[in-house]
Amino acid sequence: MNGFTFSPALGWLTGGVLAGILTVLAVVEIVQFTRRRGTGTTDETVWACVRRTLMLLLAAVMTLTPSVVAPTTSRAINATDVILAVDVTGSMAVSDAAYGADEPITRIDAARKAVHDVTAAYPGASFAAIRFGASGTLDVPLTPDAPAIDNWADTLTLESTSVSTGSSLDAPIDQLLVTAKSIRESHPDDAIVLYLISDGEQTSDKTRRTFSSLRRYLDDGFAVGVGSAEGGKIPAIADGVGTAESNVTNQWAIDPDTGQPGISKMDETNLKDIADEISGSFVALDAATTLKDAVSAKTSNQWRVTSTVKQRTRTTPVVWPLAIALGVLLAWELGAWIATSRRLL
Known part of the structure; x- marks a missing residue:
């Protein structure tokens, strides 16, 4: 009525x-x-x-x-689709990151803040959310519900130390390809933008696969670095299902090669290489740089009307x-x- x-x-x-x-x-x-x-x-x-x-x-x-x-039940949405891929390996618990302030925070916290800024920077757009550690997982399929993406970011949990097999930056490639291809086939005229948020660390013995296969589906992309070049000790992540950092312990993850607490550093070189492979840009988050300033110039100015279940x-x-x-x-x-x-x- x-x-x-x-x-x-x-x-x-x-x-x-x-x-x-x-x-x-x-x-x-x-x-x-x-x-x-x-x-x-x-x-x-x-x-x-x-x-x-x-x-x-x-x-x-x-x-x-x-x-x-x-x-x-109708809703007008912008023809821009944003894919967010966030690293959840144990090194993301290192407290050497900054995001728009000098106060040090964990890398995963900086990633969460970055996700919030991305959803705010693309009003009316649709979003898909992927987390990756040992493998990539699509947690939130493409949706115009930005608060759902913010809630996803707030509840991201880190991969436990016991299941970690070493950081492999190419872990999300397969899931990214499936997601980006599906979006392109469903909405061929949309602008698709990727944000890959990671510390850029590659500790796996395997050679990293290239991200260049994503170029055919993406209009733009950002490889976003969290952490510092100085790095820090990696907290041990306990097994079990927790919320946020509830599984982070007071102990350190031990480097099997040295027997000492492992040190993780942000690797800008790897992230710059990924940015080049997707024909995108590299952004290093710090006290002066946030994703509020990293909005794609290739966003769409077109809108489409879609029907939603929620009234x-x-x-x-x-x-x-x-x-x-x-x-x-x-x-x-x-x-x-x-x-x-x-x-x-």
Whole structure:
């Protein structure tokens, strides 16, 4: 069922103040006419007073933007699809990252903040979320529900130390290929942008596969580095299902080659190579650099309407009837002014 409401285009504060001023002016118009009527100090007629009062009241109501609220399952989404791939290997627990501030944070926390900035930077776009460690997993298929992606980022858990087989940067390639190909086939005219967020560390003995196979599906991409060149000790990640960093222990992961706590450093070279392979850009997150500044120039300016399972409400302004009435009154006022001016000549 449709409902009537006011939804000021200028906001309730500004719109309310303007509507109040116009209403006061309408009252002043009536009071002044009543006081001057019969005194011979004005030639304003009753109809002129009514007309001017109505114009002020109509303008006041229009300022509040009368609208109709109706339920809908249709939604307009931007033809830009963003794929987010986040590294969840144990090295992402190292506390040597920064994100828009000097305070050191863990790499996974910097990744979470980066995801939030990406979803905010592409209003109306669709997103897909992939995490990768020993392998890549599509956690959230393509969806226009940006809050779902933010919730996914907030609840990312790190891969336990016992199942880690060494960091392999090519772990997400297969899943990225399947996801990007599926999006391209479903929406051939969309702009597809990839954000791969990692510390760039490659500790696996296997030679890393190239990401160049993704180029045929991507319009743009960013290899995003978290961490520092100095690096830090890697906390041991306990087994089991936890939330956020609940599985991070106070012990250190031991390097089997040295028998000492392992040291992880961000590898810019690997990330720059990946950025080159996808014909994209490398971004190193630090105290001065965030993903607020890394928005693709190849985003689409096209929109499409899609149907969703979730019902939402749509507010549609209905100002045109009042605008027509106000236009008629203004034309009447202009005609009366011209007629009066001709009589005075």
